[in-house]
Amino acid sequence: MSEPIAAVVVRAAELTARGFPQRAIELLRPALAANPLHAEAWCRLAAAHLDAGQPDPALDAAKRALVLDGDHAWAQRLAALALSELGRHQEAVVAARECVRRKPGDWRCQVVLAEVLSAAPDTRREAVEVGQEAARLAPTEARAFQVLGDAALRVRDWGTAEWAYRSALRLDPADEDVRANLATVRRKRAAAPAHPSGDALTLAHAMVWPALSRLAVLLVGGGLLLLLAGMPKPTPLLGWFSGVLVVGVGAVVLQLLVRARRGVRKALFALPRHRPKVAAVTTMFGLSTLVLAGWTVALFLGATTMQPLVIAWLCALVGGSVVVLAGGR
Structure with missing residues (x-):
């Protein structure tokens, strides 16, 4: 007797979190072949493909989830990230804004919007503002502060970037990427000219x-x-x-x-x-x-x-x- 798809989704989430997205994909594919109307499983598959560096199948899976009954905001987040990875910036921004429209109080939607806005020079200032909103909505989530720091780093707002990275490290001291980015900000801030650009x-x-x-x-x-x-x-x-x-x-x-x-x-x-x-x-x-x-x-x-x-x-x-x-x- 086949394993219930709800249990498969839970196991796939655990595998992805442990750094084995490909195994999660291999687990989800046959389960979805038998249960093609399970929106959460399609979202979990899209997330696994993104973690595996496969934006094309991730976008396909997110689109499948969007036409089913389920968490459409999650599917929009995944679609936005996949589109951004594919270099389709305008479409990614549209998907991320739709996610925020559906759930304006969800900090994860704000994080994804900040990420995709940071990908283009003309929207990076807005990315900082969206990142600040994400940090306000989720003051206990290190990821929100990390994304704010990344956005501020791209626009050379050294003060905001350093504050955001320091906040992220207080919440998650083991994150080496944030620690490295904080060191970069401090180095650039010290070397920045005293006069304005x-x-x-x-x-x-x-x-x-x-x-x-x-x-x-x-x-x-x-x-x-x-x-x-x-x-x-x-x-x-x-x-x-x-x-x-x-x-x-x-x-x-x-x-x-x-x-x-x-x-x-x-x-x-x-x-x-x-x-x-x-x-x-x-x-x-x-x-x-x-x-x-x-x-x-x-x-x-x-x-x-x-x-x-x-x-x-x-x-x-x-x-x-x-x-x-x-x-x-």
Whole structure:
């Protein structure tokens, strides 16, 4: 009498876990020939083929499971991994996203999506975000942190990669692959240049210049209005309007910092050292804002001079001229 297929599936899972996927395949094939409608057995066969480095039959087995009643999310995960192994990246991403759609709270679906997204340069940043979600969903699973570390390693996010690998090792100290990757991250992090990359500086420049244009409008236009309103003698009431102008400048700067990611934010602070025009504009606008803030305080204390405002406006005018003439180049 033949062995029940449920028992065969359990034995196949044990063989695969012990590193004998080919024996699991040999066990499952005849059982599925007799029970072709057993979705779990098809999934287990697909997993064994993947462990044996055979993505083509793994994809076929996963497809068979998808048309049967069973855990379709598991079948989608296996299909996504097989498609990724075959180099069919777009199809793999579609299958992995479908898996997440079916079970958004299943950390294993998030792990597979992070893995397939990491395979292409244009989706590696998203892979880090998905890996972070997997780690959030499964804080006790070393595999979730390992995949997050792998994704962060590919985008050279050394801090996230080191944290993820260290977390994975705390959960599974025996994983030598993670230990080796952690050593690689530490070595690369130590050898990484202190200055931001050219790509980060370019992205920072693309974000800074529109902000500088808005600051030019605020400081030059607002300063001119204050000059006209303050003639011939400013009053403390004018200090409220100049204070609003200073707050507006701060809001533009804060919005820029909030929008920038961590790596780009670091490049923002380094940008004036590498872009002379940005350095000149930020210096002029910074002086203008500081003088304007000081004049605002002086107005509330009873001052009646217009000279600080003139200086602030001239600084803003010089910076604004550079913004207009440079045109973001």
